[in-house]
Amino acid sequence: xxxxxxxxxxxxxxxxxxxxxxxxxxxxxxxxxxxxxxxxxxxxxxxxxxxxxxxxxxxxxxxxxxxxxxxxxxxxxxxxxxxxxxxxxxxxxxxxxxxxxxxxxxxxxxxxxxxxxxxxxxxxxxxxxxxxxxxxxxxxxxxxxxxxxxxxxxxxxxxxxxxxxxxxxxxxxxxxxxxxxxxxxxxxxxxxxxxxxxxxxxxxxxxxxxxxxxxxxxxxxxxxxxxxxxxxxxxxxxxxxxxxxxxxxxxxxxxxxxxxxxxxxxxxxxxxxxxxxxxxxxxxxxxxxxxxxxxxxxxxxxxxxxxxxxxxxxxxxxxxxxxxxxxxxxxxxxxxxxxxxxxxxxxxxxxxxxxxxxxxxxxxxxxxxxxxxxxxxxxxxxxxxxxxxxxxxxxxxxxxxxxxxxxxxxxxxxxxxxxxxxxxxxxxxxxxxxxxxxxxxxxxxxxxxxxx
Amino acid sequence: xxxxxxxxxxxxxxxxxxxxxxxxxxxxxxxxxxxxxxxxxxxxxxxxxxxxxxxxxxxxxxxxxxxxxxxxxxxxxxxxxxxxxxxxxxxxxxxxxxxxxxxxxxxxxx
Numbered sequence: 426x427x428x429x430x431x432x433x434x435x436x437x438x439x440x441x442x443x444x445x446x447x448x449x450x451x452x453x454x455x456x457x458x459x460x461x462x463x464x465x466x467x468x469x470x471x472x473x474x475x476x477x478x479x480x481x482x483x484x485x486x487x488x489x490x491x492x493x494x495x496x497x498x499x500x501x502x503x504x505x506x507x508x509x510x511x512x513x514x515x516x517x518x519x520x521x522x523x524x525x526x527x528x529x530x531x532x533x534x535x536x537x538x539x540x541x542x543x544x545x546x547x548x549x550x551x552x553x554x555x556x557x558x559x560x561x562x563x564x565x566x567x568x569x570x571x572x573x574x575x576x577x578x579x580x581x582x583x584x585x586x587x588x589x590x591x592x593x594x595x596x597x598x599x600x601x602x603x604x605x606x607x608x609x610x611x612x613x614x615x616x617x618x619x620x621x622x623x624x625x626x627x628x629x630x631x632x633x634x635x636x637x638x639x640x641x642x643x644x645x646x647x648x649x650x651x652x653x654x655x656x657x658x659x660x661x662x663x664x665x666x667x668x669x670x671x672x673x674x675x676x677x678x679x680x681x682x683x684x685x686x687x688x689x690x691x692x693x694x695x696x697x698x699x700x701x702x703x704x705x706x707x708x709x710x711x712x713x714x715x716x717x718x719x720x721x722x723x724x725x726x727x728x729x730x731x732x733x734x735x736x737x738x739x740x741x742x743x744x745x746x747x748x749x750x751x752x753x754x755x756x757x758x759x760x761x762x763x764x765x766x767x768x769x770x771x772x773x774x775x776x777x778x779x780x781x782x783x784x785x786x787x788x789x790x791x792x793x794x795x796x797x798x799x800x801x802x803x804x805x806x807x808x809x810x811x812x813x814x815x816x817x818x819x820x821x822x823x824x825x826x827x828x829x830x831x832x833x834x835x836x837x838x839x840x841x842x843x844x845x846x847x848x849x850x851x852x853x854x855x856x857x858x859x860x861x862x863x864x865x866x867x868x869x870x871x872x873x874x875x876x877x
Numbered sequence: 878x879x880x881x882x883x884x885x886x887x888x889x890x891x892x893x894x895x896x897x898x899x900x901x902x903x904x905x906x907x908x909x910x911x912x913x914x915x916x917x918x919x920x921x922x923x924x925x926x927x928x929x930x931x932x933x934x935x936x937x938x939x940x941x942x943x944x945x946x947x948x949x950x951x952x953x954x955x956x957x958x959x960x961x962x963x964x965x966x967x968x969x970x971x972x973x974x975x976x977x978x979x980x981x982x983x984x985x986x987x
Contacts, residue, residue, distance in 0.1 A: 519987055
C-alpha cells in the first residue's frame with residue numbers, strides 16, 4: 426500500500442517538473458528571438474507584427490489610424506489607398522474648414538487648399554479651422570497651419586499640405602485641379618461652381634460638391650461613375666437676385682460644418698475605394714427640422730453641353746469661357762456692386778444726415794431693412810418698414826411723416842433707393858436716401874455703431 | 878355615391894415643400910398640405926397644372942423667382958416623391974393622391 430502511494434507521488438512530481446521544463450524552454454526560445462532582433466536593429470522587428478500581411482504602415486501609423494483600420498469595410502487597404510491619394514479643397518470657408526480638417530486627420534497623402542481671402546472676425550462662427558489670431562491673415566495659411574498641427578511632433582509628416590493662395594479662375598483651374606485625384610467644391614458662388622465642374626469634366630476628376638445657407642445644406646458627387654455633372658443638373662444659371670449669399674441671408678455656423686464633414690466622407694470614400702459615393706443622388710439637409718432626405722437625381726444628360734459623350738469640354742474651351750458673364754455674378758462672394766437707381770439730387774451722405782440731425786431739421790427716418798436685421802442694430806427714432814411691406818404700410822408712413830421730409834436708410838444704400846423711388850411715385854416727392862446706408866454711417870459718422 | 882367620394886374625385890391631395898430659400902416666396906412656410914382641384918374634364922393632375930395652381934394660389938411674391946415660362950426657373954430642382962422630375966416626365970408627370978412634391982432652390986453658399 427505504502428509503496429504504491431509512493432510511486433503515485435513520484436509520478437505527479439515528475440509531471441510537474443516536466444511542465445516546468447517545457448515552460449522554461451519556451452521562454453528561453455522567445456528571449457532568443459527578441460534578443461537577436463534588438464541586436465540587429467532596435468527599432469525594427471518584422472517578426473513581431475508583419476505576419477498579418479505585407480504593408481508599410483509603421484507602428485505609429487498603425488496606432489494613429491487604428492480606429493479606422495478596425496472598421497472592417499475600410500481596413501488596411503482603405504488606409505493604404507488613402508495615404509496615396511491627393512485631394513484639393515477649393516475654399517477654406519465654412520465647408521472647407523471641416524472638410525480639410527477631417528481629410529488631414531484621416532491620413533490622405535496630399536491636401537491642397539485654394540483660397541484668396543483673408544480671415545475676418547465674422548468668419549469664425551463657422552470657419553472653425555481659423556482662429557482669432559489669424560484675423561487679417563490669409564485663409565490658406567491659417568488652414569494649412571491647423572492641418573499641419575495634427576502632425577506637429579513628426580519630423581517627416583505623413584501629410585503634405587499644399588497652399589494655393591489664389592482665386593480659382595478659368596486661366597488656372599486646369600493646372601490646379603490636374604494635380605489632384607479628388608476635388609472638393611467648398612466655394613460660395615455660382616460662377617466658380619460652374620468653373621470647377623467644367624474643369625473636372627475636362628480632366629475626368631470626381632467632384633464632391635457641397636453648399637450651405639441659413640439652416641439648409643446640400644451635397645452631391647458630380648462627374649463620377651457615369652453620373653451627371655453640375656451642368657447636367659443646371660444647364661442654365663439661376664437669375665440674378667435668386668441666389669442668396671451668406672453675407673445677406675446668414676448661415677448657422679454648424680450647418681456648413683455638417684456638410685463639409687459629409688464632403689470629407691465622400692472624398693475619403695472615393696479616394697480609398699470604399700463604399701458607395703453619393704453619385705446620381707443628392708443629400709438635402711433641413712437643419713431647422715433636423716430632416717435629411719436623399720433623393721434620386723437624373724442620369725448624365727447625353728446632350729449636356731459640357732460632358733456629353735465623345736465631345737467633352739476641353740481645357741482650351743474652359744479658358745475661353747467667361748464664367749462671370751455667363752452667370753451674371755462675381756467669382757467671389759463679396760458685396761454686390763452698389764445699385765444706381767436715383768440721381769444724386771435725391772441722395773444725401775451719412776455726414777450730411779448727421780448735420781441735419783445737429784440742425785434739428787424735421788424729418789422721418791425710415792429704415793427699410795427686414796425686421797430681423799433692424800433688431801440687430803438701428804439708429805434711434807427710426808421707423809422700421811421693410812421694403813417688401815412699403816406698399817401695404819404707406820398710409821402709416823405718411824401719417825408718421827405728415828408734412829416733413831422722409832429720409833430712407835438701409836444696410837448698404839441699395840434697398841433705400843428703391844424705397845425712395847416708390848415713395849416719390851406715391852406722393853412723397855421730397856424723399857431722399859442715405860448713400861451707403863448704415864455702413865457709411867458707421868464708417869463716416871459713428872465708428873461705434875455696430876455693423877454686421 | 879357619398880359627398881366625400883365626389884370631393885376626392887375632384888381634387889388631388891398633395892404635400893408640397895419649398896426649400897433652399899424658395900420658401901421665402903411662400904410666406905416663409907416650408908410645408909403645405911393642399912387639395913388641388915382638377916381642371917374640369919380632366920381626370921388626372923399633371924405637374925404643369927400644379928405649377929400654375931401654386932403660382933396663383935400659394936405664391937406670395939416675385940413669381941419670376943419661381944417660374945420661367947411654363948416651368949420652374951433655372952436653379953430649382955423639382956422632386957416628386959424624392960425623385961428628380963427629370964426621371965418622371967417633368968411637366969407631363971401625373972400626380973397621385975398623397976404624393977410629395979418638393980421644390981428646392983440650389984444653394985451656393987459655403
